[in-house]
Amino acid sequence: MNNSTQASRLDLFAPLSGVVVAIESVPDPVFAQKMVGDGxxxxxxxxxxxxxxxxxxxxxxxxxxxxxxxTPAGVEVLIHIGLDTVMMRGEGFTAKVAEGAEVKVGQPLIEFDADLVARKALSLLTQMVITTGDKVVKYTPTTKKTVVAGQDILLSLDLAGATLVGNASSVAPQADAAIQSAAVIVPNPTGLHARPAAVLANMAKTFTSELKLVRAGDEANAKSVVSIMGLEVQHGDSIFVKAIGPDAGQAAKALAELIASGSGEDCGGVLPAVAAKHIPKAQTRPALKSNDPNVLMGVSASPGLAVGHIFQVKQEVIDVHEAGDKPELEKRRLDVALKEAYQQLEALKGEIADPEKAGIFTAHQELLSDPDLLDLATAAISQGKSAGFAWRAAFTSYADKLAKLKNEILAGRANDIRDIGRRVLRLIAGIKEAAFEVPDDAILIAEDLTPSDTASLDRNKVLGFCTIGGGATSHVAILARSLNIPAICGIEDAALQLANGTPVILEGSKGCLRLNPSPEEVSSIRERQLKLAKRQAEELAAAFEPATTTDGVCVEVVANIGGLEEAQHSVKLGGEGVGLLRSEFLYLERTEAPSEAEQDKIYSDIAKSLGKDRTFVVRTLDVGGDKPLPYLPMPAEENPFLGVRGVRLCLAEPELLHTQIRAILRSAEHAKLAIMFPMITSLEEVREVKRIVAEEKAVLGVTAAVQIGIMVEVPATAVMAEIFAREVDFFSIGTNDLTQYTLAMDRGHPKLAKDADAMHPGVLRLIANTVKGAHTHGKWVGVCGGIASDPSAVPLLIGMGVDELSVSVPAIPAVKALVRTLSKADCQKLAAEVLQMGTVAEVRTRLSQQLAD
Incomplete structure (x- = not known):
């Protein structure tokens, strides 16, 4: 397949099947405003x-x-699955390729759990963006409303003839002995705002040389966060690093490379250095105004719905004397306040669960040592001003400077300067930080809230907030979303005139504050909220009740997990154990295999979190196929899914397997341990892994009972289930791979993936045969594949006799609640009926009817 229809044209095929959406309609300003690029x-x-x-x-x-x-022509294409999916930290995503790999059109890149992403992320909308916009003179999107992955052209590009030149790391000495780097294109989607500026300044401070950033003739002190932000560097801007001093060459090279890499931010790929180009500045958002006197409009900062009463938040006044004592005494007061503020911010970071959001306060800490701020304050102190007066003048000056910038994102960072400035000022003045004393069901109104204010809100009382200042990209908005607080920024000034106690409805998603709603409106909203929350609350309240059918049959509902945090969460949601620990999380994305001690600790910690009464099934290392290990060289395979993967790889690397088995066995005293082996296809493999377990148990002196089970992923194993059941304690059916191997359809194939359905009658019959073979010898069967969490499939699996459902952690309460509504006898009738069907469509239709009933 040829991507380029002519020398200057590049066709991009659909990376996913689905509905085409204009990039401007994506509910994320970073993409909609094309901060990353067009697409x-x-x-x-x-x-x-x-x-x-x-x-x-x-x-x-x-x-x-x-x-x-x-591409070979240097066109960079960023594909971003969903919105806010970075928050999932890889959960539900499986890479099919490695960085540095050469790929062809239609080749699988990433597999993702669509149901999980839909539940946890803001949206499933997937963006395809050209980050090297200077190479494109025209974008032509498809006119089709829907596209098929790998088949339909989604976007065509007319390419510019110019070739990018330069290298971010190249530097050239100047005649005056100064060093200046090549031009670097800034890849950060929102430019050099507070966090990347802090990273950049922090590195700059490690060098002795004087360092400047140069943009369009303007210069900024590279060691000053405030100065960098004041330069108003935007995405796609061309900047230089200028250095003068003993380590100028090294410094210019290091800073240029850091800027090109995103200054600590993930920017969807590194933009090469190129000649300077003109990028229009971001326009200030026009004020929103409603024609309805009972509706005030703003910008959606954090989605959600809240019904409450207005509470106006007024900023405290901090008085300071202008005249100071001796300069050395005032300087000491400032230093003490700066150090104490740093410690306060460190404590505040610990209260934010998301490390990315906690990074906001890391940037605040960096401001405390900003040389330009400190120079201003110190100079004023030297002229006889008090520490408080000097510091207030310094941070107010810089905040005002930022607030006047045309770039709305950078202007919004003035609030960060004021936040950290007032924190230090309170400490100098000896004023304790005031906590908001708010009533219940409060909707806060303020000219602005600081990140510190937002992180400290009492979620038991504050239902939402509106601010006159700020925007969707402000740090306050980011924190509100992470804390799940509905919020509106940039609301009409009239909000400040609302009386405390005024009843309102805040619709964060719409950026709308409805005043004085009628009792009927409030009732309708509350009913919507109740319906939305009622089922989840009921499921959660009953989460620790056993999953017992109406006719008294218990089904064990356990969790699929990838680490300690998920294990702990599963217990809180009523999980009855772990049905699948994907142990490969310990092995992937590193340069060497985990040590035995490292594995020992994590397995034991997970087992302890479960307790002795819960099942703990550990799947041994399952790599190969789509999950290679960089430190375990393997010959290239034409079809790795039919090659050395799972137990085959582990038996070929006995030291790797023995080490893991020993580490797993040491957790036996803390939970009901079971070890499960993947990709089993023969009795010889079963007998060999059993021998290894027995051998290591004897060496370690482990006397606790440890069950040995196998994954049923290959049709041969399902067909021979009765024979395998004589040798093992349990089966766990991996329906995803079983479907792929049964139907001879690669789950990532662009044309066949949609047909690789676990509800195929052939797959269902293999599941039924596995259960029958296991029960013949009194062995239990679990399902750990995707259909175990599928509400339409649960009755069918129970009807076929499955004893255990191993599901995604968030699904535990819902699956347990569903089981409690079912009759095993009715499920058996359903299974008998479905197993006689011949098509996926018939099966799906019947299961949908069952769910509706």
Whole structure:
């Protein structure tokens, strides 16, 4: 397949099947305002991301939700699955390729759990964005409303003839002995705002040389966060690093490379250095105004719905004397306050669960040592001003400077300067930080809230907030979303005139504050909220009740997990154990295998979190196929899914397997341990792994009972289930791989993926045969594949006799609640009926009817 229809044209194929959505309609300003680049979006109905072009994988995000492919011509294509999916930290995403790999059109790149992403992320909308916009003179999107992955052209590009030149790391000495780097294109979607500026300034401070950033003739002190932000560097801007001093060459090179890499931010791939180009400045958002006197409009900062009463928040006044004592005494007061403020921010960071959001306060800490701020304050102190007066003048001056910038994002960072400035000022003045004393059901109104204010809100009383200042990209908005607080920024000034106690409805998603709603409106909203929350609350309240059918049959509901945090969460949600620990999380994304001690600790910690009464099933290392290990070289395989993977790889690397088995066995005293082996196809493999377990148990002196089970992923194993059941204690059916191998359909194939359905009658019959074979010898059967969490499939699995459902952690309460509504006898009748059907469509239709009933 040829990507380029002519020398200057590049066709990009649909990476997913689904509905075509204009990039401007994506509910995320970073994409909608094309801060990353121009492109197009797809609302997907498939879950395998395919390569839209041929090229090299130049960036694969550590969370595996985003990938960048670069063509031989240097065009960079960023594909970003969903919105806010970085927050999932890789959960539900599986990379099919590695960074540096050469890929072809239609080649699988990433597989994702669409149901999980839909539940946890803001949206499934998947963006395909060109990050090297200077190479494109025209974008032509498809006119089709829906596209098929790997088949339909989604976007065509007319390319510019110019070739990018330069290198971010190249530096050239100047005649005056100063060093200046080549031009670097800033890849950060929102430019050099507080966090990347802090990273950049922090590195700059490690060098002795004087360092400047140069943009369009303007210069900024590279060691000053405030100065960098004041330069108003935006995405796509061309900047230089200028250095003068003993380590100028090294410093200019290091800073240029840091800028090109995103200054600590993930920017969807590194933009090369190029000649300077003009990028229009972001326009200030026009004020929103409603024509309805009972509706005030603003910008959606955080989605959600809240019904409450207005509470106006007024900023405290901090008085300071202008005249100071001796300069050395005032300087000491400032130093003490700066150090105490740093410690306060460190404590505040610990209260924010998301490390990315906690990074906001890391940037605040960096401001405390900003040389430009400190120079201003110190100079004023030297002129006889008090520490408080000097500090207030310094941070107010810089905040005002930022607030006047045309770039709305950078202007919004003035609030960060004021936040950290007032924190230090309170400490100098000896004023304790005031906590909001708010009534119940409060909707806060303020001219602005600081990140510190937002992080400290009492969620038991504050239902939402509105601010006159700020916007969707402000740090306050970011924190509100992470804390799940509905919020509106940039609301009409009239909000400040609302009386305390005024009843309102805050619709965060719409950026709308409705005043004095009628009792009927309030009732309708509350009813919507109740219906939304009622079922989940009921399921959660009953989460610790056993999953027992109406006719008294118990079904064990356990969790599929990938680490300690998920294990702990599963217990809180009523999980009866772990049905699948994907142990490969310990082995992937590192340069060497985990040590025995490291494995020992994590397995034991997970077992302890479960307790002795819960099942703990550990699947041994399952790599190979789509999950290679960089430190375990393997020969290239034409079809790795039919090659050395799972138990085959572990038996070929006995030291790897023995080490893991020993580490797993040491957790036997803390939970009901079971060890499960993947990709089993023969009795010889079963007998060999049993021998290894027995051998290591004897060496370690482990006397606790440890069950040995196998994954049923291959049709041969399902067909021979009765024979395998004589040798093992249990089966766990991996329906995803079983479907793939049964139907001879690669789950990532662009044309066949949609037909690789676990509800295929052939797959269902193999599941039924597995259960029958296991029960013949009194062995139990679990299902750990995707259909175990599928409400339509649960009655069918129970009807076929499945004893255990191993589901995604968030699904535990819902699956247990569903089981309690079912009759085993009715489920058996359903299974008998379905197993006589011949098509997936018939099966799906019947199960939908069952669910509706």
């Amino acid at each position: 197009i979006s797809v609302d997907p109905i498939s879950n395998h991301l395919l390569a839209p072009i041929a090229g090299k994988v130049t960036q694969l995000h550590s969370s595996r939700h985003a990938i960048t492919i670069t």
